[in-house]
Amino acid sequence: xxxxxxxxxxxxxxxxxxxxxxxxxxxxxxxxxxxxxxxxxxxxxxxxxxxxxxxxxxxxxxxxxxxxxxxxxxxxxxxxxxxxxxxxxxxxxxxxxxxxxxxxxxxxxxxxxxxxxxxxxxxxxxxxxxxxxxxxxxxxxxxxxxxxxxxxxxxxxxxxxxxxxxxxxxxxxxxxxxxxxxxxxxxxxxxxxxxxxxxxxxxxxxxxxxxxxxxxxxxxxxxxxxxxxxxxxxxxxxxxxxxxxxxxxxxxxxxxxxxxxxxxxxxxxxxxxxxxxxxxxxxxxxxx
Amino acid sequence: xxxxxxxxxxxxxxxxxxxxxxxxxxxxxxxxxxxxxxxxxxxxxxxxxxxxxxxxxxxxxxxxxxxxxxxxxxxxxxxxxxxxxxxxxxxxxxxxxxxxxxxxxxxxxxxxxxxxxxxx
Numbered sequence: 452x453x454x455x456x457x458x459x460x461x462x463x464x465x466x467x468x469x470x471x472x473x474x475x476x477x478x479x480x481x482x483x484x485x486x487x488x489x490x491x492x493x494x495x496x497x498x499x500x501x502x503x504x505x506x507x508x509x510x511x512x513x514x515x516x517x518x519x520x521x522x523x524x525x526x527x528x529x530x531x532x533x534x535x536x537x538x539x540x541x542x543x544x545x546x547x548x549x550x551x552x553x554x555x556x557x558x559x560x561x562x563x564x565x566x567x568x569x570x571x572x573x574x575x576x577x578x579x580x581x582x583x584x585x586x587x588x589x590x591x592x593x594x595x596x597x598x599x600x601x602x603x604x605x606x607x608x609x610x611x612x613x614x615x616x617x618x619x620x621x622x623x624x625x626x627x628x629x630x631x632x633x634x635x636x637x638x639x640x641x642x643x644x645x646x647x648x649x650x651x652x653x654x655x656x657x658x659x660x661x662x663x664x665x666x667x668x669x670x671x672x673x674x675x676x677x678x679x680x681x682x683x684x685x686x687x688x689x690x691x692x693x694x695x696x697x698x699x700x701x702x703x704x705x706x707x708x709x710x711x712x713x714x715x716x717x718x719x720x721x722x723x724x725x726x727x728x729x730x731x732x733x734x735x736x737x738x739x
Numbered sequence: 740x741x742x743x744x745x746x747x748x749x750x751x752x753x754x755x756x757x758x759x760x761x762x763x764x765x766x767x768x769x770x771x772x773x774x775x776x777x778x779x780x781x782x783x784x785x786x787x788x789x790x791x792x793x794x795x796x797x798x799x800x801x802x803x804x805x806x807x808x809x810x811x812x813x814x815x816x817x818x819x820x821x822x823x824x825x826x827x828x829x830x831x832x833x834x835x836x837x838x839x840x841x842x843x844x845x846x847x848x849x850x851x852x853x854x855x856x857x858x859x
Contacts, residue, residue, distance in 0.1 A: 514750055514820060518782055519743060519859055539753055543826060607819065609858040650818030651854060652847040655840040694818050694854055724837075 458636035459501035462705035465586035465642035509641030510583030523573030529558035621707025643701030646692035661692035
C-alpha cells in the first residue's frame with residue numbers, strides 16, 4: 452500500500468502584523484521590515500523546496516468561532532473549504548478575507564485514527580479559520596494554492612490540556628500522516644508563540660516579555676529537546692513568561708511531530724518588539 | 740461573580756462592527772441593553788431557547804459601563820478579549836502606533852504575578 456510522505460515539518464511563531472509591516476512603504480514602513488521579510492522569504496523557501504501537496508495546519512482559534520459555551524480542547528476541521536479571517540482581524544491587523552481548500556480525505560483519516568488512538572477529537576464541518584492558520588499561509592505559501600487540514604488546539608481558555616498531551620497529539624499526527632493511504636506529500640505546519648503578553652502590564656515592550664524563556668525555548672525547539680521542555684514547562688509555569696505564553700504548547704506539539712531529540716534542519720529567529728519570532732523546519736526524508 | 744458573562748459581552752461586541760461603535764459612543768446604555776436583551780442568548784441556539792439566569796454583578800456592570808479596563812482585568816476578564824476590544828475602541832484616538840497599547844500596559848503596571856484568574 453502506498454502511504455503519504457512527510458515532505459516537511461514546520462514550526463513557527465505567527466505574527467499577525469507581518470503582512471502590514473512587509474507591505475508598508477515610505478514613512479509607514481517599520482525599520483525592521485526589510486530584515487523580517489528577508490528571514491520570512493528564506494523560511495518560505497524551506498517549504499517550497501519540499502514540494503508539498505497538502506498542508507496539515509496546527510493553530511488555535513482566538514475566540515472567533517469557538518466559544519466558552521462549547522469549547523473543544525482539540526478539533527480537526529473536515530470540510531471542502533475553509534473561509535478565513537474575521538472582521539476584527541481585518542480591523543486590527545489588516546488581514547484579508549481568504550478561502551482555502553480542504554482535504555476531506557486526510558481530515559477523515561486524522562479523525563478516525565486520532566479517536567482510535569485515544570484522542571477524543573472534536574470536529575467541524577464548517578470552520579472559518581483565523582490568523583493562527585492564515586499567518587503561516589501568508590508567510591510560507593502566499594499563493595494559498597494547497598488544500599489544508601486545520602487542527603485547532605485550546606491554548607486560550609482554562610482548563611487546557613497538559614503540555615504532555617500536546618506532545619502526544621503531535622506524535623499521533625505524525626504516525627497518522629505516515630499511515631495515510633495516499634501518494635501525496637504532506638507538510639505539517641504548526642504555529643504558536645514564545646513568551647507573549649496580551650492584555651497585561653508587560654505587553655508591547657521592546658522585546659518579548661521574557662527573553663530568557665525565549666532563549667531556552669528556541670534551543671529546546673531547535674533540538675526537539677522534549678525532556679527539557681517537559682521538565683520545565685507546566686500549565687502553571689507558562690503564566691510566568693507572559694500571560695499568553697500557553698501558545699508555546701503548539702510548539703511542543705510540533706516537537707512531538709518532529710520526534711524527540713531530532714535536530715531541526717533549519718532554525719532562525721528574530722528579536723522583534725513585543726515578541727520573539729522563531730522559525731524551524733525538519734525534513735524527515737532528508738534535506739530536499 | 741460572572742466572569743463568563745463579562746467575557747461574553749466582550750466577545751459579542753468585539754466581533755460586530757456596529758456594536759463596537761455603539762459601545763464606544765454610549766457605553767452605559769449599550770451595557771444596559773445588552774444585559775436586558777442579549778446576555779441570555781445562547782449563541783448557537785435559536786433565540787427562543789434562552790438561558791434564564793445570567794446577569795452582571797454591580798462591579799462588573801460598572802466597569803463595563805465606564806470602559807474601565809483596569810477594573811475588568813482585576814475582575815478576571817479574559818486578557819485577549821479585553822485587549823482586542825479596547826484596541827478597537829480607543830487606538831484611533833492616539834497619534835503614535837502602539838501608544839494606546841503601551842498606556843494600557845502602564846495602567847496595569849502595579850500588577851505583578853499572579854494576575855487575576857481568568858478561568859471561567
